[in-house]
Amino acid sequence: MQLDSKVTRRHVRSVGQDRWVVSFLPGRTLSLEQARAALRVADDLDELREAAAVLGLTLLELVGLATMESSGERLWSLKEAAHDVASAAAQHGRSGSR
Template identity: 45%
Template sequence: MNMTTWRRRRIESDSVRVPEPTERADVVITETSITSKYTRQSGVYVGDNLWVVSYLPGREFDLPGAITAISAAAVADSVLADSAAQLGLTAAELVGFIAMSGAFR
């Protein structure tokens, strides 16, 4: 998905309800935020059943999309960081080198 083909996704107002803080796979979801203890990235509820994610500026997501984005960041910041450190790299460098090699298709 690139910036030119991205489309705003909406969900029906009654289809997702988060009545109290919920923790799933180390992702904490409240009525107004999505966080994880494994990353500094976060999601914020902006109304109309839409969420924004700190590392994906200019995009809005439904709740499942925002949870996926925070979960992916948590994996990158925890698992990849450990692997990268063993190689003398940062997680960003490791992902960059993998992407440049054409491994992501």
């Protein structure tokens, strides 16, 4: 028996004894509930990837930024980070020349 994703080409295949393998998780055998969850996640990721592209981000950037904000971490822009690095380098240069 095989279950196919409704959105992608991913699939889940029965290997007997109520165990399943997922096409993108090689070497793992899962329960049916776990296998269905894996397919759901794969489908959701494809939808998120499309949304990220609309925003001009990669999937990993979108997930990382959303995760950071939801956990309350401070987001630094690249400009702020570059300024911090330049300031630290300048201070280190001054202390090293004494």
